Each structure stands twice: as structure tokens, then as C-alpha cells.
Amino acid sequence: MLKYTACGAAGGYSVYAPAGPKLVGRGPGGRFFAFYFSPRLLMDFGKLYRPTLFNSWQFIAFVGLIMSGGAELIMRLISYPRPVGYGWLYLCWAALFVGGALVNVFGKPKPHGHHHHH
Structure with missing residues (x-):
């Protein structure tokens, strides 16, 4: 599982998702769409x-x-x-x-x- 943190209008929230391309939604303030990539593509x-x-x-x-x-x-x-x-x-x-x-x-x-x- 990978942890992703995003900040919405109502504050920050974290999403846990398995590695791999996914399109997920739901956050404070309505729908929130994020792409999740494999760990190899998450570079600093x-x-x-x-x-x-x-x-x-x-x-x-x-x-x-x-x-x-x-x-x-x-x-x-x-x-x-x-x-x-x-x-x-x-x-x-x-x-x-x-x-x-x-x-x-x-x-x-x-x-x-x-x-x-x-």
C-alpha cells in the first residue's frame, strides 16, 4: 500500500491505495480525482x-x-x-x-x- 496526501478546500486528507494505475475519488468537498502510479514512477x-x-x-x-x-x-x-x-x-x-x-x-x-x- 502506498500513502498519498492531498490538500482539499476543507483541509488535508490521506488516501491509501495499492500500487498501479487507478482513478479514485471522494474527498471533503466533493469528488477528488487522483492518479496513482507504480512506486518506480514516484521519483523525487x-x-x-x-x-x-x-x-x-x-x-x-x-x-x-x-x-x-x-x-x-x-x-x-x-x-x-x-x-x-x-x-x-x-x-x-x-x-x-x-x-x-x-x-x-x-x-x-x-x-x-x-x-x-x-
């Missing part, structure tokens, strides 16, 4: 745009993209010629970010070991 898309949820690969690519863009901006401001192949750097950062995002969104969390922080 915040892992794609919130830096606090990035994994190491995404964070490295994010910082690299910002630093590369900043360096290019400085080169333009001081009229320094752009190095040959500099544009490929952005493609590399994007590929690293996409690879990290795939691992972050679809990867299974690893069990916590016996490493303790005090």
Missing part, C-alpha cells in the same frame, strides 16, 4: 534541481559548470581569446551531471554501515 525530482539533494557527481558537475561559466565570463571581459575546444567542457559537465542524476534518482540507497560520527 528535487534530486535534479536542489543542490542539497545532489550526490557527489552532480555537485562536482554543478560547481564545474558554474566555475567554467565564470571563467568564460572573465575571459570575455578582459578580451582574452577563448581556448580551442572550451565548449566541450560544458558537455563534459553536463554528461557528468546526467550520469550522477541517474544514479541519484534510480539508484537504491545503500544500507548504513557501522560507521558512527560523534
Whole structure:
């Protein structure tokens, strides 16, 4: 069973439903229609745009993209010629970010070991 919470005009309510595509209704204030998807489709898309949820690969690519863009901006401001192949750097950062995002969104969390922080 999966739990879904929605907020209606009269307040919030929860719906428990089995996984799989369903169309159900009834809530406070009349009919409420919601689609239910399999657990694999319920992703946390915040892992794609919130830096606090990035994994190491995404964070490295994010910082690299910002630093590369900043360096290019400085080169333009001081009229320094752009190095040959500099544009490929952005493609590399994007590929690293996409690879990290795939691992972050679809990867299974690893069990916590016996490493303790005090």
C-alpha cells in the first residue's frame, strides 16, 4: 500500500491505495480525482534541481559548470581569446551531471554501515 496526501478546500486528507494505475475519488468537498502510479514512477525530482539533494557527481558537475561559466565570463571581459575546444567542457559537465542524476534518482540507497560520527 502506498500513502498519498492531498490538500482539499476543507483541509488535508490521506488516501491509501495499492500500487498501479487507478482513478479514485471522494474527498471533503466533493469528488477528488487522483492518479496513482507504480512506486518506480514516484521519483523525487528535487534530486535534479536542489543542490542539497545532489550526490557527489552532480555537485562536482554543478560547481564545474558554474566555475567554467565564470571563467568564460572573465575571459570575455578582459578580451582574452577563448581556448580551442572550451565548449566541450560544458558537455563534459553536463554528461557528468546526467550520469550522477541517474544514479541519484534510480539508484537504491545503500544500507548504513557501522560507521558512527560523534
